[in-house]
Amino acid sequence: MKDELFQLWVYLSATPLAGLTATLVAYQIGTAIYRRSGGSPVANPVLIAVVLLSLLLWSTGTPYRVYFEGAQFVHFLLGPATVALAVPLYRHFATIRKSAFAIAVSILAGSVTAIVTAVGTAWLLGASERTMLSLAPKSVTTPVAMGIAELIGGLPSLTAALVILTGILGAILATWTLDAAGIRDWRARGLGVGTAAHGIGTARAFQVNELAGAFSSLAMGLNALATAILVPLLIRLLW
Amino acid sequence: MLPAFTILLVCQALGEAIVRLAGLPVPGPVLGMLLLFAWLARKGEVPEPLARTSAGLLEHLSLLFVPAGTGVVLYLDLIASEWTAIVAALVVSTLATILVTAFVMSRLGSR
Numbered sequence: 001m002k003d004e005l006f007q008l009w010v011y012l013s014a015t016p017l018a019g020l021t022a023t024l025v026a027y028q029i030g031t032a033i034y035r036r037s038g039g040s041p042v043a044n045p046v047l048i049a050v051v052l053l054s055l056l057l058w059s060t061g062t063p064y065r066v067y068f069e070g071a072q073f074v075h076f077l078l079g080p081a082t083v084a085l086a087v088p089l090y091r092h093f094a095t096i097r098k099s100a101f102a103i104a105v106s107i108l109a110g111s112v113t114a115i116v117t118a119v120g121t122a123w124l125l126g127a128s129e130r131t132m133l134s135l136a137p138k139s140v141t142t143p144v145a146m147g148i149a150e151l152i153g154g155l156p157s158l159t160a161a162l163v164i165l166t167g168i169l170g171a172i173l174a175t176w177t178l179d180a181a182g183i184r185d186w187r188a189r190g191l192g193v194g195t196a197a198h199g200i201g202t203a204r205a206f207q208v209n210e211l212a213g214a215f216s217s218l219a220m221g222l223n224a225l226a227t228a229i230l231v232p233l234l235i236r237l238l239w
Numbered sequence: 240m241l242p243a244f245t246i247l248l249v250c251q252a253l254g255e256a257i258v259r260l261a262g263l264p265v266p267g268p269v270l271g272m273l274l275l276f277a278w279l280a281r282k283g284e285v286p287e288p289l290a291r292t293s294a295g296l297l298e299h300l301s302l303l304f305v306p307a308g309t310g311v312v313l314y315l316d317l318i319a320s321e322w323t324a325i326v327a328a329l330v331v332s333t334l335a336t337i338l339v340t341a342f343v344m345s346r347l348g349s350r
Contacts, residue, residue, distance in 0.1 A: 023309075027302045046301050050308040057312065064313050071306035077296065078303045080247040082268035083254070084293035086275035087285055102348035110340030118332035127324035135328050139336060142307060143266040161314040162329065164307060169333045177334055183341045187348060192341030196333050203300035213297070219340070221269050228264040 019070020026052040039207070041175045046200055047168050082141075082199070085221075088206075088214040095187065095211070096218060103191065107219055110195035111226040114139040115234055134158040136231045138166045141198045144224040148231050163198070170197020171204035190215025195223045243292035250275040 012018045030048035037043040057067055068075070089096070096103065118135045127135075133154035137145040142163050149159035174193040183189060186209050193201035194216030202220050206213030254271030257263070263270065279285055318325055 023305055024302075027305055044301075046304050046308055049302075049305045050311065053305065053309045054312045057309070064310060067309065068306060071309070074303060075306040078307075079251045079268040079271070080244065081296040081300055081303055082266075083247045083250045083271040083275050084296045086250075086272045086279060087290060087293040088297070089272070090276055090279040090285060093280070099344075099348040102344055105347055106340050106344035109343045110336050113339040114332055114336040117335045118328045121328040121331045122324045125324035125327055127321050127328070131321050131325065135325070135332075138329070139332070141266065141269070144264070144269075147264065155317070158314055158317050160307070161311045161318060162325070164304070164311050165318075166329055166333055167304065168308070169329055170337065173330075173333060174337055177337050178341055181338055181342065183345050185341075185345045185348070188341040188344035191344045192337040195340040196336035199300065200304050203304065206297055206300060217272075221272065224265060224269060 016070035016073065019067045020073055021070070022053060022056060022067070023049070023071045023074050026050075026056075041172050041204065044168055044171050044204070046171070046203070050164075050168075078199075085202075085217040088210065089217055092211060092214040096215070099187070103187075103215075103218065104222075106188070106191050107195050107222045108226055110192070110219070111139075111223050111230055112234070114196060114223075115227065115231055119234075119238070130155055131158070133235070135162060136235060137227050138162040139196055139198065140224045140227045141220060144228055148228055152232055152235050164200070167197045167200025170201040174201060174204065175208070186211040187215045191219045194219030198223075240288060240292050243286070243289040246275070246278075246289060247271075247292070247296075250278070 026049040027045060029052060030045035033048055034040070034043045034045045053067070057064060115136050118138055119132050122132045122135050133152050134149050136152065136154065137148035137159060140163070142160055145159050145163045146156040149156045170193055174189070174197070178189050178192060190205050190212035193205050198220045202213060202216040205216035250271040251268050253274055254269070255267030258265060258267045258270055
């Protein structure tokens with residue numbers, strides 16, 4: 001019996017099936033907890049799924065690389081999903097066009113804030129130069145952030161992890177922060193979370209309100225562009 | 240669903256191709272999003288199958304970040320060595336960015 005179980009384990013760990021199934025099951029558990037909590041931002045489904053999967057990998061001694069062989073099928077869908085953001089953007093384009101100037105100024109202000117406060121706080125607390133440079137592009141979507149980190153001498157892999165943490169943090173903090181500040185405009189709320197917390201923040205925005213989701217997608221796209229231009233400029237000024 | 244998914248992949252592929260050929264500083268899928276947007280604007284409406292497929296994908300957008308999110312475990316050592324500075328920088332910066340962006344928009348964008 002024990003031998004058969006071992007055979008089964010060998011089979012499962014050799015196919016992408018296990019990683020893919022584990023990802024979906026962990027996410028379902030995360031979603032169920034999120035619903036049970038009445039949509040509380042603290043019960044973020046991404047965070048719950050990531051913690052569960054990390055515990056699973058750690059307890060079974062499975063390398064991330066092996067897990068990713070299965071999970072890559074889910075990961076791949078990020079590309080088409082990003083393209084699909086054009087649909088809500090198009091639907092709300094009339095609203096976007098009406099306040100194009102305000103949107104551009106807000107995102108620019110947010111982009112500079114994201115870079116300066118991240119590097120500034122790390123500098124005040126005595127972080128190493130490598131950490132500061134890796135933090136600078138942390139508010140934008142992973143491929144852009146990694147490209148910027150590499151360009152300015154940060155550590156792209158550290159940046160990738162910081163981007164994900166920022167996204168989860170933004171998704172958790174946004175509702176509470178914006179309520180406390182008394183900002184109820186869904187357009188402003190969407191821009192805030194999209195600029196600070198890229199796709200993970202945008203996913204949260206779509207769960208709360210469709211208009212906020214559309215504005216968050218817009219902010220995510222424009223902030224990627226703004227940050228790619230601003231980080232190298234600001235770093236040259238600061239160093 | 241399949242034709243709609245094909246449209247999404249074609250836009251992404253075109254986006255990746257243009258980004259690589261022109262050496263642009265944006266990811267291929269983001270340019271793909273702009274291409275799809277231009278196509279929708281030209282068409283003047285969202286075809287029903289595309290509306291359904293994109294709604295389905297975006298409904299589970301959170302799920303798509305789970306594999307990359309789990310990759311954070313690989314870099315826990317790097318983060319652990321300077322974790323106070325990193326955690327403080329992330330919290331302060333995320334809060335400040337959300338507030339500044341939303342505040343400027345709510346002031347400038349009021350109708």
